[in-house]
Amino acid sequence: MAKLEAGEEIRNIRIKKVEELREKGINPYPYKFDVSHFSEDIIKEFEKLSSSEEVVSIAGRIMSVRGHGKTGFGHVMDSKGKIQVYIREDQAGKEGIEIFKMLDIGDFIGIKGKVFKTKTGEITIVVNELTLLAKAIRPLPIVKEKEEDGEVTVYDAFSDKEQRYRQRYLDLLVNPDVREVFVTRSKIISFIRRYLENLGYLEVETPVLQPIYGGAFARPFMTHLNVLNMKLYLRIADELYLKRLVIGGIEKVFEISKDFRNEGMDRKHNPELTMLEFYEAYKDYNYIMELVEDMLSNVTREVCGTMKIKYKNMDIDLTPPWEKLKYYDSIKKFTGIDVEKYDLNDLKKIAKDNDIEIEDFWDRGKIIEKIFDEKVEDNLINPVFLTDYPIDISPLTKIHREKEGIVERFEVIIAGGELANAFSELNDPIDQRQRFLKQMEMRDKGDEEAQVLDEDFLTAMEYGMPPMGGVGIGIDRLVMLLTNSPSIRDVIFFPAMRPKA
């Protein structure tokens, strides 16, 4: 042992117990155990199980122990909940009691026995056979609960956020709410998948490793492919590959994927994030708006039981129809500034007058976007479709059919945050090339997040791309909203953390 670590003593005692068990002929790590019921089933089917005197078998971790000499109580936790077990020597034998006395909280055990109710009315399994399934040699954080008039008071909750994120398995074991959040996350993703499949969408997988990254504004992660001695990027979006597939005739396509953005980490950002993107040929952004509204309001009802939810201290109603507001009108509404009337120099001055920091090389669109982010976004609590964005900040979006300088794009803002971003997709290859060139110009001027010209993508487009609508939806943000989680770290099992010192 190179170094004595904290808790070494407890660990040594437990290792000694493992040896003792082996000496007694008990395998502390056997291979299997047949489970007949989950804890929850036993509680639900109690009447039947107790009158038939059926022997049930369950497995799980022992989470509390109360010994009483030749008897003892404890709670066993499995994937569906907890149930009390009661052991007594005249039922489980001397060996049973012996094993029971050597148990530590956190050990996996298997129980065979009949179901009954204690005199305090708790459904309990009386142990006929106790099998140790796996000995734990580190102590679990102990959480004690007291139930009084239906109110559960938690003592010594495992609450250190750093440790909870770093050792999520402990967090999951000990804090039941955490599991709930992730179960909901899974339900949300599964609902969306079914929803799109029912509409005839095909789920696909496109490259994570890309020679040229694109489809969003973000700094990428870089890596290297040894065999071809080439630089590769981890994707920041799926967009350009999914569009290639639509070009290839897959007219309704979606992907749920991890994207990677080499940017700051905070309550709303994690370097790897889960993104849903879907594209449908022959549709425009109006259609996508309807679809997104229907999908998100229904997934909300599915997992929350209602479309009226609470997020932090906000009451949010996702019942359709959602408000529609033109992007420029939203700025007018909350700042009084009619950005359309001003040219680049005017806007620079307005930004300065409003204490909005901008870079010299920025174009109109970037400045307008910044004004929006600073002054408008936080005010939008209930779902709103913001429509018709400046062309400068939307290089993959088709120009507006009626008005110059803007594009057919919308974002969904809920609770002051962007949840979805969608376009009538640009399918004119000549225009697309121009937009890329403009982005390259911005990059040369110092915009590190400007998009990169993708010749291979342009080639694909030049073979003909149907008109289409498409959208990207941040799944982590959606899960945050629907589980009332204030931080993105609460909806990602293993959020990015600095390595421990």
Add this chain to the structure above:
RNA sequence: GGGCCUGUAGCUCAGGUGGUAGAGCAGCGGCCUUUUAAGCCGUUGGUCGAAGGUUCGAAUCCUUCCAGGCUCACCA
């Protein structure tokens, strides 16, 4: 990156105008055949985030560093 705050036993936390540490739970040894924050008796356990400094003496004061939280900025 800025500001504020935190880091003491396995967990949750006290202590702190400087005199090398405490509680509850967990653990360990007992007693106990319906307990449930079980109880009762006894008891172990900590280089007080790290390093350096001031001092006769530092968990406490100072500096730097590390990790984290909140917040602002940045961030499609």
